[in-house]
Amino acid sequence: MAENQITNIANTFGVVDYIVFSAALITSAAIGVYFACSGNKQKTTKEFLLADGNMSVWPVSMSLFASFMSAISTLGIPSDTYTYGLMFIYAALGFIPAMFFAGHLYIPVFYNLKLTSIYEYLEMRFNRITRIICVCSYLIQMTLYMSVVLYAPSLALSAVTGINVWISTISVATVCIFYTAIGGMKAVMWTDTVQAVIMLAGVIAVVTKGFLTVGWDKVWRDAEESGRLNLLVPKLTFDPNPLIRQNFWSLVVGQGVFWMGTYGASQAQVQRSLTLPSLKKAKIALWINLPLLMTNISLASIAGIIIYSYFRDCDPLTSGAITAVDQLYPLFVMEVLGHIPGFAGLIVAAVLSGSLSTISTGLNSLSAVVLVDLIQPFRKQPLRDDHATVISKVIAVSSGLVAVLLTIMVAEVDGVLQIAFTILSVCGGPILGVFSLGMFFPQANGKGAICGLLMSLIITAWFGFGAQFNKQHEYKYPTSTEGCNWRNSSFLYNNTEIIYNTTTIEPHINSNLGWNSTNNYMYSISYHYLMPLACVVCTMFGLPVSLLTGGCGIEGADPMLISPPIRRICCGLSKKYLDETSDFDTIEIRMEKSSQGVVLRSARDLTEEKESKFEADDTE
Template sequence: MSDAANFDVPKFQVWDYVVFGAVLLMSAGIGVYHAFAGGRQSTTKEFLLADKKMSVWPVAMSMLASFMSAITLMGNPAEIYNYGTQFIMIGLSYSLVIPAAAHLYMPIFYNLNLTSAYEYLELRFSKGVRLAACITFILQMVFYMAIVLYAPALALNQVTGLNVWISVLSVGLVCTFYTTLGGMKAVMYTDLIQIVIMFSGMTAILIKGSLDVGGFQEVWKRAGEGDRLELFNFDPDPRVRHTFWSLFVGATFTWLAIYGVNQAQVQRALSTPSLKHAQIALYLNIPGLIFLLIITVGCGLVIYANYQGCDPVQLGVVQSADQLVPLFVMKSLGAYPGVPGLFVSAIFSGALSTLSSGFNSLSAIVLQDIIKSYFMPNMSEVQATRAAKGLAMGFGALCIGLSYVASYLGGVLQAALALFGIVGGPLLGLFSLAFFFPWANWKGAYAGLFTSLATTLWVGLGAILVYKPINPLKPLSVELCSNLTSVAQNVTMAIEDTPPIADWYATSYLYYSIIAIIVCVTVGMCVSLATGPENPREMDPRLITPILAKIFCCVPDKRKQALWCGVPHDKVEEKNDEKEQMEPMATVAFHQNGHINEESVSEKL
């Protein structure tokens, strides 16, 4: 492996720029096409929900692409390179996340015929709760998208030498362009193409990297020699970063915050013609998520096998493990015209899919939950559509600016998943409190949301700013590098005495969502019971998921009523999941204190 020491990285060639430019033009072209096709994005329903006419496959692939971004393509291989294969156990969580999202959360959103998921919180609690949750989501998404925007800039910088911030600006402007012009249809059709490019790029790395060391059997052998093969770590200590329990149980709730209640995913499901189509689209994500996980884990093993004994990070060739994938591509595939361009297109596509989803979802909730709700309730359809497009453009500019902050967050994979736990966890807790606990009132909702958010911010920021947990890397060395003299090796760090609070900050980031749900539901229910709980018998059953009846689905119908917790679900006509089109629900009038008025008012459009 003496050739591993030669890290003269080749630059882009003409064909690489051709492939890369073709992806840019294709994405922009789709936006231009949908700006003039159909209804020309002249209504908010078309711009934000694609007229609710999207078929299953584009929706499913868009869901998959939305949060499987450049962070996944670079972060997963870096995770395997540094810490081993334990991370692959996160795939088990997908089998719980998708059914829960499809059958416990999505039916409520779909049957209410909403545009914003946060409209539900006004129906269930109050207008103020809706606004508080909406603002929380906005903060989560803009910082997440800043991370997503910065990550591919690292790849472009590594393989082309192009300035990172010029890359950030280019990516952000192209994405903002086609999202603003083409709306949801452009977003989902570009996502469909981009997910194909993502899979193609990573597959090329897996195949060529294996051949470079003599086949995948040799890759596996070297991974074993380097202590990279680990699957079943059953250590119950919550301070251990990745174990079977954190990756299975903890990640289930982390991903449920994305697939169950995140506006970007809910909005995609709502763009389908029926609830059945939305549920099928969700289930199609299971094989897609697992396939992408396997490919990225395989790429991590391949990169380790090629650089075993000659670590580019210790050599200073790259600044962090997140840059190993683009480095390896240029070293191994740089001689093949157009292939490095395909890889960078894959990274770029991952960023585009996530950013476009975020811009579209953020414009939807700001329009529905803030502008229409508080400032211009009677705005015309033309005004609303123009506002939605302007908001998408504004969020693009904001994320470009915030990407500077993302450059200080360290490993992109952990930063992104930690953010979903810190902010997404409390939102999942709030929606779960609303969906499954009919006794909860608006006061409990406020208390639960703010208490859980304060708790996760406490532990998350404490781990970043106060006592950063020590996560030992798997063995890395530069012993086999040729023509090298002394290089920096890993230094054994002296363990300082730390106060007990440091153990709290050392909690695995994958448990943040569980902590948030426990705190939100516990505090929310205690406050609700203390201030006067809602009467389940007076609750509109269309706002509550009968979770016990869903779990114990084989119980005879006559006995299911006992599992409804007093909510009169028998008063609502049962909707057949096989129907192609669900009837829109009538909106519900509210008193100022957030309690439901039994009398339905006008149909919600």
Template sequence: MNDTLETPPTFPESLGTFTIVDYIVFSIVLVVSAAIGLYHACTGGHQRTTQEFFVGDRKMKFIPVGFSLLASWMSAIALLGTPAECYTFGTMFWLISGSYILVTVIAAHFYIPVFYRLHLTSVYEYLQLRFCRAVRLIGALAFIFHMIMYMSVVLYAPALAINAVTGLKIWISLLTVGLVCVFYTTLGGIKAVIWTDVFQTMVMFTGLLAVIIQGSFAFGGFQNIWEKSVDGGRISFNELGIDPTIRHSVWSLVIGGTFTFLSNYGCNQLSVQRYLSCPSEKDAKRALYVNCPLMFIILSLTMMCGLVMFAMYGDCDPLLSGKITKSDQLLPYYVVNELGFIRGLPGLFTAAIFSGSLSTVSSGMNSLAAVTLEDVLPHRRFSEPRAALVSKILACTYGLLCVGLAYLARQMGPVLQVALSLMGFIGGPLLGLFTLGLFFPCANNKGALVGVFVSFGVSTWIAIGKFLNPTPLTGLPTTLDNCPDLNTTMTTLVVDYSPVNVTTYELYSPGYESAFTTELTTETTPETSSLLTTFYSVSYLWYSVIGMTVVLVVGVIVSLITCGNRDEPVDSSLLTPCIAKLRSCSCRRGSHKMQRLDDLDMMDTGPGTGYWKMQPADDLETNL
């Protein structure tokens, strides 16, 4: 079986090279990112404490934190995959922006207040406070697995892009960008991560705008591009069907998209760690509200890039002509062939794509180090300087591991595809676990454990079923009518999934179409249950909803069967504010508060880990 991940597209030699100006532009981005890390390593507290390394001493301003939230999730996969989505399937995906508002409101007012008031460093510490140590460890390990695989893919995607543009070997790209990322993240901690995210976000915006502006000039204005897209059937916002197997409908994009992004912005360590770096809860909420319009802007820019590419290639499709092998290579192909005559622009575009990777990987490295120190190694006794050193070593180790896995990705074949498809099913169960604790006072340890295991089981079942029974995808019409060197016309691009056939199967990361497409051989039988086939055909946007719902239903049922929390009522500080208020109105039992004792005063705890215990409210001083 041939693995198309190993075969980057071949572009015209005359355009497939960088000029000196391109290399200078690209190098400037890497040098500035490294300089920011070096600056924060030499200023402030010099990253000598875990609190500074992980949460910036809780002094970060909400505007840069808002930009960092955007950069953490707008990876190269989104920058390459979203224009390809628009080119192939039209503008329906644009409506996912409706979920951004819902995600912002829900995360800001139902999730952030609890995590911030508990003064956590790792969000998975909440799972131990609410349930037990085992639930915390499950959440932390699931996050670690998810982020390692995701970061590896995020690194590999732009390596393919730069290989296509310049011919530079993939391993050189991975080492160059990966080592720069490891350097500034390890030295500068979360401060360097956040400020490089701000810089890299600006680079992403600039690169996308350059494509749109130059395309508008070429067609005499963006209005002409829009009109051509209307004629080509790309402008469509009217899919109102409630069938969950419809890939992109208003319901799947808005509702399914809400829960998909909520798992990222509501309870994922990458996001929560940024909220906790703000000096106040109000600033943490403001950061999320800053992120919301930025998400819409970058989504709009990437969709507009897709329309520009359709206007250029709709009647001379490089996919149909064999110039490229995957739709995710369309944007670099466009830049090289149509904008390569402008010195520095290919370098700027490549820098923009790599900026998406740098921001995501650097955020992931810092968060993985925090989770490992806080959740996986909580019983190790470290002095504060030693803990800070261990944190840097962990961040560096995770960065190098992801660089290695990214380089090996091209050799992994089907193993990589299985890992990528499973990634989309981790966020839902974890979202369900946190939601169970925040919204259901009756939920107990047994319910949480059974619920999350059942949810992971169902998610894995769907992932495997989807992998073995891929759903046919039919793209909107494109032709070869105006190709000067071809006289063959094909009117529709169809991704065929017939039985016993080598097919093209597109994999998805949470919320975005992956930048990878691969070939695999599948065999189906007529006896396959139509019900199961339909189940496997459910849109990827509903995966988080399914995973969360399973946790909630199973968790609540098991908790009620096992008598809930009758013997030890849940502390109100562990419930979302609205539930805590309702509970206080309906039950006036003796209150409890949480006290976090100094780590160095407790046995088997490390700096930043925290040790909490329940005490009657009258017997302690509030020190949160």
């Protein structure tokens, strides 16, 4: 179509756009300076890592939303929809069970124990080896994920805006490290709030302008004719076969478990919940976060079919205007909004705000984990609080620098959504599995936990990274270049000579729509199932080994370390006791830091004291 032809828009990122983009970065830095100079000026670890435990619900909710709904989602979901159809929108439904189970099964245990690092729980419940393995896995997970989140969006944006990729990368990293290191958790969550607003404003602007430019009817008609409106395809949508890349089951179940692990058993997100003054408020923050997540997923998916309709007759990837599918979103923005001063800057700021929020989340959580799990337990004398705070800040800066260096490894990343979910699932899935083993199975012991954790890590890494290195053929929806008007021509695009290919791919619907076409089924399992697979493997190996090695003895695990609903079923505690301990504001868990690390002294004593008190009350 003539009106949809790609033009040389590399120079349309003008002065006003740079001002808007710079203003977003300066605002984030200013928030860090404010919190560095207010309150206790980030002089204590409780303030630096947990915001003194007195945050309000709204900024925590916005931070929970922004932390993992990053630039990966902003770029990856539209390109995924463009390539594979609207199916990914079902992932929004997966958030509902994820929030429910995270809030009622996992968060209460961590909140009860008043932990700084959730991995302290693993030593209380199992042993130090399990704790250290999970800590190392988390460090690898977050460092790799931060490098992808930092570099991939900068690379995609540079290709269509003319912003140098390293200028963008270094600018985002510098600002993020700065405000995280000086402003602590309060700065992180309030900047997340600002960035969440920018992210939502950006995707709303793109969808609104997209419908106005292309036309409401045309968008849906093109999606249906090309097969991308594939929400109710009989052979695809509800087929339980795990080899289908994504459908209703893989997205609702797989993404449900993925986000349950992210919000219920990830240091980055649980640490935010622990900044609230009560468990009730922590649950409210999760539920407020839910509609924001669902809205963002839905709008980003719809943006993908708008982009397809706009480029229907002139696919930018096939024609050579772009080199990676993740550049579709910024290219569309520059084509449709680039002529409006400031709008392109807003969208670029929205994309990179996602990077800022995710990286700051990672840096703050890594500070907590390294300090509490890798430094304090191996010291003969506890660190002074002011020294611990300084070390936390140094860790934040160092982690940021490592993430910047690792961006070289992801320079060739294409399809950032899948690689991001793979990294998070391969490392995070076994962690979720071992936490679930500890909280849901009272007879699970340390030997079973180590066995289940290691087997889960090996098998999930084999499947997940094996699929990345052994690329399988996947059906992609048809595209066309028949509407391009530069047949057999070339011109300079962003200082690169582009020679256009005018091959036309005729639209059709494949009878094996969405299936991986391969005989290597091991690497064809949908990446959405990696997290559930990790949990199943951990339990499948961990529980039998625990039972064969004596379990946790006659008394079983300490009830305070078991998820509340499981306590009611398995531990035989009185309802009156459980109702009392449901109010975690009234519980004080005394922790002792010794040369052996952080040890739970009084959970069982507290249980016995509470039961004795209730029995005495009943007698009276």
